[in-house]
Amino acid sequence: MNRPGWAAAVAVLMAGASGSHPTQLAAQADTTIAQEGLYNRPFIASLGQTSIGGYVEGNTNYFREEGVSDGFSMELRRFNIFLFSSVSQRVRFLSELEFEHGTEEIALETAQVDFRVGAGLSFRVGVILPPLGYLNQNHDSPQWDFVERPLVSTDIIPSTLSEVGGGVYGRFFRGPFTLSYDAYLTNGLQDGVIDNDVGRTDIASGKSEEAFGEDNNGSPALSGRVGIHHRVWGELGISYYGGSYNAFRLEGEEIDDRRRVSITALDFGGALGPARVRGEVAFASIDVPSGMVEVFGDGQWAGHLDVLLPAWRPRFFEYADAVVLVGVRGEFVDYNTGTFSSTGKRIYDEIRAVVPTVSFRPTPGTVLRLNYRYHWTRDFAGNPTSRLAGFQLGFATYF
Amino acid sequence: MRARVAALAPSVLVLMSGIAGCELLTPDAPESNQVLDGPVEGMTPGQVRLHILGDEEFARRFAISDGLGPIFVATSCEQCHVGDGKGHPSFNLQRFGRSTPDGFDPMARFGGAQLQNRAIPGHEAESVPVGATGLSTFTPPAVTGLGYLDEVDDATLVALADPDDRNGDGISGRLQLHEPSEIIRTVLDLEGQSRPDPEAHGTMVEGKYIGRFGKKALTVNLLHQTVGAYHEDMGVTSDLLPEDLFNHRQGGRTSDDVPDPEVGSSTVANVVFYLKTLRVPERRNQDDPAVVAGEQLFETIGCAACHLPTLRTGRSEVSVLSEVEFHPYTDLLLHDMGPELDDGYTEGHALTSEWRTPPLWGIGLQQDFQGGDVFLLHDGRARSLRQAIEFHGGEGAASRAAFRALSNDLQAQLLRFLESL
Structure with a gap:
């Protein structure tokens, strides 16, 4: 892979920022561990043991690809409602209902019950979010200063990935360090990984509502994450998700080979000088039927790096903590890591993008963000790059 | 409070300027002579709409649950014809058959003539059966400008044919002719319903129909070509070919x-309209002296006898395609290319060494659609224009010899001309 151009952009931004901003604008260290993201949400009202909350996000879009634009449009991307209940001293319940694009897509993203034995061991069952990477369990839009989720977290890790299952999690403490672990069995992805209208291996198309009712192959997926968090430096996590995705059995008879999808991810986040840094890289390995190889890749990988700097703390009405952040995201995704049998050359099918952002947070739970995205696509054969660029102005707030 | 609101004003101004500057910071369209796709100029808004609908269907990736397969080569039209240009060798078609005393047998009982080298889960991809004596590889052709070729009257092709070389130029172009079949009659009838001069197409010669599209002119019009590609290349059934492979x-x-059927007749019609209304490739460096000189040499050494520079359309229901001259560099006829290009495979009444003259328009941009390389001739065996010329035998042998006899500078001029197409 060529040295990514965005790496230079990040370096320039960091160098410029560290030289021009006073130290009081340094980012605050993220003291929340990734595992706690699900419960680290504001809840606006409570009735007895039950609390309610949620978030809403919307944005505008103006993009042009090779001189062609569909013009300016607006979307209300998500309206999500949380319901939390502290059922008893050791039992708690959390749910998240998502309305995407109005009522175009309604999904129960989370409905989990936790039973706490101790800090080192809790059990979790229900509709859960497998702990693959960072974003899947920390996907609330108001947490992010970019309108779009990183491609690694939508196309390789198919966030938001919700599955029925259960498992254990816990954490251990030593000095400034916290070690967290998660391990779950869930119904897993389904045939859409290759039976899709994307025309390539598409892990996100393997998500299916039907999996909330039953697994398509009776063979659960295994997921897990281990994270090490330092109170000042931040967190590093490694995670895995793997299982069979195809219906290889019908009425007890083997009708096909058992084919697996495995995803390994490395995520990190923390403070680097005055900057907040978050990144993730994920590698996927997919068993593809012999009759579909090359067109459908058996390997994919992607990564992103976000760097954010607090640039200005304006006195803005009554908001004492208002802050303007500037930042940039660099990202890359390779949808097919294979080579052509006909020519011996590599298969491309890749996207790289740079996304500068300016965001304004009057409070930590509300964000107004302006993104410029420049996006290069190389097709399957590696033909000249197609360019897309545009602006997005978005908002997101917890309520 | 007033001061704070005033402080916001510059931000709003910056934002408004940013939105106004959207066009400046987003990529412009590439030069039109650097790409092949795009509609012909001058269509009505309704025709442009149909073109776009067809374009979307052309790009549509078929899922298994949409009808892909069970055996197939590609998941969409666009996968083979990237940017409407020639395709990558990974989507080459393979066709096979065997020679018998009664003629060429396309081995339909064994899955012939076309091999589907991919299959959906639970099905097996095909392989070439034992007994096949001829196997040919077909690189996906560019689809740009096909509507113009479709609108050339049959009478023009009949007049161009010179099977007995009566003019003595060593070139004996033949019409591809197909026995009447239900599918040929149907596609000619359906297309004829909308033509202003239905009698100008579907002419019978010696009791057979004229083939026009494909490496060996297997199909008689764009509708025939389109339903055949849905069926044979993607395993997608239509009203006209309703049974799965x-x-x-x-x-x-x-x-x-x-x-x-897995696609409806309106989908097929829109794709046909899309293909019919694709613009012709624009030339580059047309006035460069070397290119002008190369064009002259192209005529002088006889290339233009088969790669006919100019054709004319007949009357068309799409007015912008009606009675216009265009420059495809083909005569749409079969020519014997000698043992160099004889794969032992054929279609219709063509000899195994006969190939329909491929249009040369757009050939100078080919590397932009084949991953930076060029794969020329029917099977991509030639990796440069020079190599492609060297593979010309049979009726092309004299031109090849004349090319070889040119000085290096003159050869370079001829190649510059080809690159300008």
Whole structure:
């Protein structure tokens, strides 16, 4: 892979920022561990043991690809409602209902019950979010200063990935360090990984509502994450998700080979000088039927790096903590890591993008963000790059 | 408070300027002579709409649950014809058959003539059966400008044919002729319903129909070509070819689980309209002296006898395609290319060494659609224009010899001309 151009952009931004901003604008260290993201949400009202909350996000879009634009449009991307209940001293319940694009897509993203034995061991069952990477369990839009989720977290890790299952999690403490672990069995992805209208291996198309009712192959997926968090430096996590995705059995008879999808991810986040840094890289390995190889890749990988700097703390009405952040995201995704049998050359099918952002947070739970995205696509054969660029102005707030 | 609101004003101004500057910071369209796709100029808004609908269908990736397969080569039209240009070798078609005393047998009982080298889960991809004596590889052709070729009257092709070389130029172009069949009659009838001069197409010569599209002119018009590609390349059924392909080795009539037809007649019609209304490739460096000189040499050494520079359309229901001259560098006829290009495979009444003259327009941009390389001739065996010329035998042998006799500078001029197409 060529040295990514965005790496230079990040370096320039960091160098410029560290030289021009006073130290009081340094980012605050993220003291929340990734595992706690699900419960680290504001809840606006409570009735007895039950609390309610949620978030809403919307944005505008103006993009042009090779001189062609569909013009300016607006979307209300998500309206999500949380319901939390502290059922008893050791039992708690959390749910998240998502309305995407109005009522175009309604999904129960989370409905989990936790039973706490101790800090080192809790059990979790229900509709859960497998702990693959960072974003899947920390996907609330108001947490992010970019309108779009990183491609690694939508196309390789198919966030938001919700599955029925259960498992254990816990954490251990030593000095400034916290070690967290998660391990779950869930119904897993389904045939859409290759039976899709994307025309390539598409892990996100393997998500299916039907999996909330039953697994398509009776063979659960295994997921897990281990994270090490330092109170000042931040967190590093490694995670895995793997299982069979195809219906290889019908009425007890083997009708096909058992084919697996495995995803390994490395995520990190923390403070680097005055900057907040978050990144993730994920590698996927997919068993593809012999009759579909090359067109459908058996390997994919992607990564992103976000760097954010607090640039200005304006006195803005009554908001004492208002802050303007500037930042940039660099990202890359390779949808097919294979080579052509006909020519011996590599298969491309890749996207790289740079996304500068300016965001304004009057409070930590509300964000107004302006993104410029420049996006290069190389097709399957590696033909000249197609360019897309545009602006997005978005908002997101917890309520 | 007033001061704070005033402080916001510059931000709003910056934002408004940013939105106004959207066009400045987003990529412009590439120069039109650097790409092949795009509609012909001058269509009505309604025709442009149909073109776009067809374009979307051309790009549509078929899922298994949409009807892809059970055996197939590609998942969409666009996968083979990237940017409407020539395709990558990974989507080459393979066709096979065997020579018999009664003629060429396309081995339909064994899955011929076209091999589907990919299959959906639960099905087996095909392989070339034992007994095949001819196997040919077809690189996906560019589809740009096809509407112009479709609108050339049959009478023009009949007049161009010179099977007995009566003019003595060593070139004996033949019409591809096909025995009447239900599918040929149907596609000619359907297309004829909208033509202003239906009698100008579907002419019978010696009791057979004229083939026009494909490496050996297998199909008679764009509708025929389109339903055939849906069926043979993607395993997608239509009203005209409603039965799925199946691998004979796997078992009798093993189909997919999607009701047929898997695409409707309006979808097919829109794709045909899209193909019909694709613009012709624009030339580059047309006035460069070397290119002008190369064009002269192209005529002088006889290339233009088969790669006919200019054709004219007949009357068309799409007014912008009606009675216009265009420059495809083909005569749409079959020519014997000698043993150099004889794969032992054929279609219709063509000899195994006969190939329909491929249009040369757009050839100078080919590397932009084949991953930076060039794969020329019917099977991509030639990796440069020079190599492609060197493979010309048979009726092309004299031109090849004349090319070889040119000085290096003159050869370079000829190649510059080809690159300008």
